[in-house]
Amino acid sequence: MRILKLQKKDLFPLLKVISREAELWAPTAKGDKFAYGRVLDFSRIAMDAVRTIIPPKKIMVPSLFNMFNFTEKGYQEDLSHVTDRILFGIHPCDIHGLLILDKLFSQAYLDPYYLEPRKKTLILGLSCLPDAYCFCKSTHTDIIEEGYDLFFTDLESYFLVWIGSSRGDDLIRLAPDFFDDKLTEKDIQTYTKWQEKRDNAFKTTVNFTRMPDLMELNYKAPFWEEVGAACLACGSCSMVCPTCNCYNVVDKLFLGNKPGKRLRHWDSCTLPEYSEVAGGENFREHKSQRLKLWYTHKLQAYVSKYGKPSCVGCGRCLVTCPVQIHVKSVADALEGHPVEAFWKKFAQEVSK
Numbered sequence: 001m002r003i004l005k006l007q008k009k010d011l012f013p014l015l016k017v018i019s020r021e022a023e024l025w026a027p028t029a030k031g032d033k034f035a036y037g038r039v040l041d042f043s044r045i046a047m048d049a050v051r052t053i054i055p056p057k058k059i060m061v062p063s064l065f066n067m068f069n070f071t072e073k074g075y076q077e078d079l080s081h082v083t084d085r086i087l088f089g090i091h092p093c094d095i096h097g098l099l100i101l102d103k104l105f106s107q108a109y110l111d112p113y114y115l116e117p118r119k120k121t122l123i124l125g126l127s128c129l130p131d132a133y134c135f136c137k138s139t140h141t142d143i144i145e146e147g148y149d150l151f152f153t154d155l156e157s158y159f160l161v162w163i164g165s166s167r168g169d170d171l172i173r174l175a176p177d178f179f180d181d182k183l184t185e186k187d188i189q190t191y192t193k194w195q196e197k198r199d200n201a202f203k204t205t206v207n208f209t210r211m212p213d214l215m216e217l218n219y220k221a222p223f224w225e226e227v228g229a230a231c232l233a234c235g236s237c238s239m240v241c242p243t244c245n246c247y248n249v250v251d252k253l254f255l256g257n258k259p260g261k262r263l264r265h266w267d268s269c270t271l272p273e274y275s276e277v278a279g280g281e282n283f284r285e286h287k288s289q290r291l292k293l294w295y296t297h298k299l300q301a302y303v304s305k306y307g308k309p310s311c312v313g314c315g316r317c318l319v320t321c322p323v324q325i326h327v328k329s330v331a332d333a334l335e336g337h338p339v340e341a342f343w344k345k346f347a348q349e350v351s352k
Helices: 008-018 092-104 112-119 166-174 185-200 211-217 223-230 236-240 287-306 316-320 327-335 342-351
Strands: 003-007 023-030 033-038 064-071 074-077 085-090 121-126 150-155 158-163 247-252 260-266
Touching: 003 008, 008 085, 008 158, 008 166, 092 112, 092 121, 092 287, 112 121, 121 166, 150 166, 150 185, 158 166, 211 287, 211 327, 223 287, 223 327, 223 342, 236 316, 287 327, 316 327, 327 342
Parallel strands: 023 085, 085 121, 121 150
Antiparallel strands: 003 158, 023 033, 064 074, 064 260, 150 158, 247 260
């Protein structure tokens, strides 16, 4: 693995060179928030974005797309959502999120609708400093050692650039004059100080080592009914989570012998219809049951299968849930700590 130096003034010229034959996607401002979008004007790239509203899974698998067209004679696959892309500005936690999806979508049955766009997307990571909602240090996803082609660490006037793949090395070869491979002792010291600054900036922590056992011990704890009573069943937690991957498939038929479409769209196990089957039976009718399933997957089940939680500590659930049902408040409840969240206050008011 090589590490090079790139002056900040050369970043946009570099992006211009390497994106001549591929779409460039990056975080851009959307009101007071940020969202991944296709970028033609490099000045729109939000270099200081801590998190986007929706994680980069939307670039690999759109929230709604056509899988294939079909007639009575057969079907024709539709991969029109697959294009050559460069994704710039993705932070370590979100790269870890993609690595988790890589495992999920490449198990016994390969999912081409995820894997094809994944193959055609170059990952250009970017360092960040945490805000009050980030807890990726607790999930060990604040650093990244794989899953990227290039990774840029922002050191004020220049970047240190890690080459993480042969495709990343190919990008360097498109514009070699922008890079300097002669790093100095001062560069190393600057990077070390930046690491210390970032490590000391984390304010939110979760002890994930305890979570699998605590989920088991608290499976029938009364606080699940409390969170269920306050939950709006809006599904926002799943939509913004980098590792949530549930989806539904529906057929759309047309008159006049026109080909039908098989559509795939995001879904969530926290929504009431998700566990509903023919005849109207619902295996998880109550919100408390659905929330328990969601957190079992995040904090326990994935750990038992893959050795780590399916939470990457991005903080999106903390900033998104209107009633503050998120990994941090649930983890506090599991550990028996005081919970300062709307759902807890709501339960206290109801019980009066």
